[in-house]
Amino acid sequence: xxxxxxxxxxxxxxxxxxxxxxxxxxxxxxxxxxxxxxxxxxxxxxxxxxxxxxxxxxxxxxxxxxxxxxxxxxxxxxxxxxxxxxxxxxxxxxxxxxxxxxxxxxxxxxxxxxxxxxxxxxxxxxxxxxxxxxxxxxxxxxxxxxxxxxxxxxxxxxxxxxxxxxxxxxxxxxxxxxxxxxxxxxxxxxxxxxxxxxxxxxxxxxxxxxxxxxxxxxxxxxxxxxxxxxxxxxxxxxxxxxxxxxxxxxxxxxxxxxxxxxxxxxxxxxxxxxxxxxxxxxxxxxxxxxxxxxxxxxxxxxxxxxxxxxxxxxxxxxxxxxxxxxxxxxxxxxxxxxxxxxxxxxxxxxxxxxxxxxxxxxxxxxxxxxxxxxxxxxxxxxxxxxxxxxxx
Numbered sequence: 001x002x003x004x005x006x007x008x009x010x011x012x013x014x015x016x017x018x019x020x021x022x023x024x025x026x027x028x029x030x031x032x033x034x035x036x037x038x039x040x041x042x043x044x045x046x047x048x049x050x051x052x053x054x055x056x057x058x059x060x061x062x063x064x065x066x067x068x069x070x071x072x073x074x075x076x077x078x079x080x081x082x083x084x085x086x087x088x089x090x091x092x093x094x095x096x097x098x099x100x101x102x103x104x105x106x107x108x109x110x111x112x113x114x115x116x117x118x119x120x121x122x123x124x125x126x127x128x129x130x131x132x133x134x135x136x137x138x139x140x141x142x143x144x145x146x147x148x149x150x151x152x153x154x155x156x157x158x159x160x161x162x163x164x165x166x167x168x169x170x171x172x173x174x175x176x177x178x179x180x181x182x183x184x185x186x187x188x189x190x191x192x193x194x195x196x197x198x199x200x201x202x203x204x205x206x207x208x209x210x211x212x213x214x215x216x217x218x219x220x221x222x223x224x225x226x227x228x229x230x231x232x233x234x235x236x237x238x239x240x241x242x243x244x245x246x247x248x249x250x251x252x253x254x255x256x257x258x259x260x261x262x263x264x265x266x267x268x269x270x271x272x273x274x275x276x277x278x279x280x281x282x283x284x285x286x287x288x289x290x291x292x293x294x295x296x297x298x299x300x301x302x303x304x305x306x307x308x309x310x311x312x313x314x315x316x317x318x319x320x321x322x323x324x325x326x327x328x329x330x331x332x333x334x335x336x337x338x339x340x341x342x343x344x345x346x347x348x349x350x351x352x353x354x355x356x357x358x359x360x361x362x363x364x365x366x367x368x369x370x371x372x373x374x375x376x377x378x379x380x381x382x383x384x385x386x387x388x389x390x391x392x
Contacts, residue, residue, distance in 0.1 A: 030073055030074035030075070031072070031073035031074060031075050031330070031335065031336065031337035032336055032337045032338040033075060033337045033338070033339075034075065035075050035076050035077070035078045036071070036072045036073065036075050036076070036077050036078065036105065036330060036337060037078050037080055037102065037103070037104045037105060038077060038078070038079055038080070038104055038105060038106060038107075038108065038323070038326060039079075039080050039082070039098035039099075039102065039104035039106065039107040039108065039109075040055075040056065040059050040079050040080065040081045040082070040107070040108050040109055040319075041081075041082050041083075041084050041091060041094050041095065041098070041107060041108070041109030041110040041115075041119075042055050042056045042059075042081070042082075042083065042084070042109050042110060042111065043083065043084055043085055043086035043087075043110060043111055043112075043115075044056075044083040044085065045083070045085040045086060046085050046086025046087065047086055047184070047214055047239040047241060047242075048086045048111045048112050048239060048264070049086065050240065050267055050268075050269040050313065051111045051134060051264075051267065051313060051315045052083075052086070052110075052111050052315070053307075054267075054303075054307075054310075054312050054313050054315045054316040055109070055111065055133055055134070055315035055316060055318070055319040056081065056319070057303060057306055057307065057312070057316055058133075058299075058303075058312065058315065058316035058317060058318070058319035058320040059079060059108065059319040059320070059322070059323055060079070061299065061302060061303075061320055062319070062320045062321075062322075062323035062324055063077045063079055063323060066323065066324070066327055072326075072327045072330050072331060073330060073331055073335075073337065075337070077323070077327075080098060080102045080104050082094040082097070082098060084109075084110050084115060086110075086111070086112060086115070087115075088112075088114045088115045088117070088118045089118075091110050091115035091118055091119050092118050092119065092122065095107060095119045095122045095123075095126070095128075095130070096122065096126070098128075099122070099126045099128040100126065103339070103342055104128075105129075105326075105330070105335070105337075105342075105345055105346060105349060106128060106129040106130070106131070106326060106346065106349050107119075107123075107128060107129070107130045107131070108130075108131055108132075108133070108319060108322050108323070108326075109130075109132060109133070110132065110135075111132070111133070111134050111135070111315060112134075112135060112184065112185065112186065113135040113136060113137035113140060113184075113185035113186035113189065114184060114185035114186075115132075115135070116130075116132045116135035116137075116140050116148075116150070117135075117137070117140060117185055119132075120140060120141060120143075120144045120147075120148040121143075121144060123144055123147035123148045124143075124144040124147050124148070127147065127343060127346055127347065128147065128346050129147055129148075129149070129346060129349050129350045129353060130147065130148055130149070131149040131150070131151065131322055131353065132149070132150045132151070132152070133150075133151045133152070133314070133315045133318035133319045133322060134150075134151070134152050134263075134314060134315045134318065135150050135152060135186065136150065136152040136153075136154050136155045136158065136186055136263045137155060137185050137186045137189040138154060138155060138156060138189060138193065138194065141371055141372035141373060142371050144372075145354070145370075145371070145372060146350045146351060146353070146354040146372070147350050148372050149353050149368060149372040149373075149374075150372065150373055150374065151286070151287075151318040151321070151322065151363070151366065151374045152263070152286060152314075152318075152373075152374065153286050153373065153374055153375055153376055153377075153378055154373055155186065155189060155190050155194045155262070155263055156194050156198075157378055158263050158284040158286070158378055159190065159194050159195055159198045159260075159262070159263075159284070160198050160201075161284050161378045161379075161380050162260055162261075162282050162283055162284040162380050163198055163199070163202055163204075163260060163282075164202070164380070165282055165380035165382065165391035165392075166233065166258055166260050166282040166382075166391075167202065167204075168391075168392070169258075169382070169391065169392070170232070170233070170257070170258050172232060173204060173232040173233045173257075173258070174204060174205060174232055175204065175205045175207050175229070175230065175231045175232050175233075176199055176204050176205070176206055176207065176231050176232065176233045176234070176235055176260075177206075177207055177208045177209070177210065177226040177229055177231040177233075177234055177235070178191050178195055178196070178206065178208070178209045178210070178235045178237065179191075179209075179210045179211075179212065179219075179222055179223075179226060179234065179235065179236055179237070179238075179246060180192070180195075180209075180210075180211060180212075180235075180236070180237030180238060180262070181211070181212055181213065181214055181237060181238040181239070181242060182211040182212070182213065183213045183214045184214060184238070184239070184264075186237075186262065186263065186264060187237040187238050187239075187262060187264065188237070190235075190237035190262040190263070191209065191211070191235075191237040191262075192209075195235050195237065195262075196209070199235075204232075204233075207229040207231060208225065208226060208229045208231075210222045210225060210226055212238075212242065214239075214242075216242065217245065219242075219245055219246045219249045220249055220253075222246070223246060223249045223250050223253055223255075224253065226250075227250065227253055227254070227255055231257070232257055233257055233258050233259070233260055234246075234250060234255070234257070234258075234259050234260070235259075235260045235261075235262075236259055236260070236261050236262065236265065237261075237262040237264075238261075238262065238264065238265070239264050239265075240264065240265055240267050240269040240270040240273060240274075241269075241273060243259075243261055243264075243265045243270060243274070243278075244269075244270055244273035244274035244275075244277070244278060245273075247259055247274050247277040247278050247281070248274060248275075248277040250277075251276075251277045257280075258280045258281070258282060259278065259280065259281045259282065260281075260282045260283070261281055261282065261283040262283070263283070263284065265281070265283045266283040266284060266285045266313060266314060266381060266388070267313035267314075268310055268311045268312075268313060268388070269310075269313075270383075271383060271386055271387070271388070272310075275386070276386075278383050279383050279384065279385065279386070280382070280383065281382065281383040282380065282381070282382050282391060283380075283381055283382075284378050284379060284380050284381060285313075285314050285378070285379050285381055286314060286318075286363060286364075286374070286376055286377065286378050286379070287313075287314035287315075287316075287317035287318050287362070287363040288363075288379045288381075288390070289311055289312050289313070289314075289316075289317065290388075290389075290390065291362075291363075291364070295362050296317070296362050299312070299316075299317065299320065299362060300312060303316060311388075314363070317361075317362045317363050318363055320362055321359075321361035321362050321363055321366060324361070325353070325356065325359055325361070325366065326349070328352075328359070329348075329349050329352035329353060330349065332352070333348040333349060333351065333352045334348055335348055335349065353368060353372075354368060354372070355368075356368040363376060364376050364377045365377070
């Protein structure tokens, strides 16, 4: 009787052990379901349309490559794509839809700091990871840990890097005027918060600060006022369209000095819209599309074919990396992809992103700090003869 009881106990322990082992999926095991659904919110209209279009292409390139190599956990990736048109109100509606109705594992997007600023509170309340490829306003992710992340190292680091490059090539710069779009979150943060302090640290006198609004077309009055201060440089905090129009007006009025553009001007559309007027433009990027490694150059070649000759901006490469990081996190964090495990799967993905260290991406090493901000490399760029080149 005692032997039988011991045998029964032993069998029971073995059964319990195997039950425990099968409760959680093995790392790299095939996931449940028939596909892995990832949400993407990108603007296909508005002032950041080029960033949205480039970001979507980058995401689609990554999806196609991942699926061709066997998918994620043995399942194909499906991108559930939504167009917020650059409108933060739409960003809110679409975030709720993707999280609650479409029940995606995580959300990639949107582009602007204005949109990220209203999406990130939802990331916390809905408990869904949201990663923006480009939003750069200070403090966006701080209060929403561990659900909110940005691939952009931020405006503060970027503008300091750009100004240092500009002054190295233009050592006579002593006075500056800031012109910025007060209706756009990142441009306002640059014009009111980041750039004044950056200029002060560099011993450059800020002699005037001038605002404009999204949709303005005539900048003659703002430029006349700015040039009346006889600045050695102009800082433009805006999207590429307004920046190009201001640059053209400034050249028309005789300005021959350098421009320093905010983070939203590091896009080929600036050159397409501004032409010769933007030669001598300085800005920065954390996703340099001329990076001399085969992965980036192969990406650029494919992008040129897809875009009709347009070179990619940083959102394209950042979104490309984001999907591959998502694949890595899904496959290594114990995600099951079961409908009943959605809350737990999202929490596992959030923790994976929080612990991201030196991920070898197309944009370089991606490391998230304690605030959910990538602390990767920043490159200073300048426009020479119609091409963004690395500033020496």
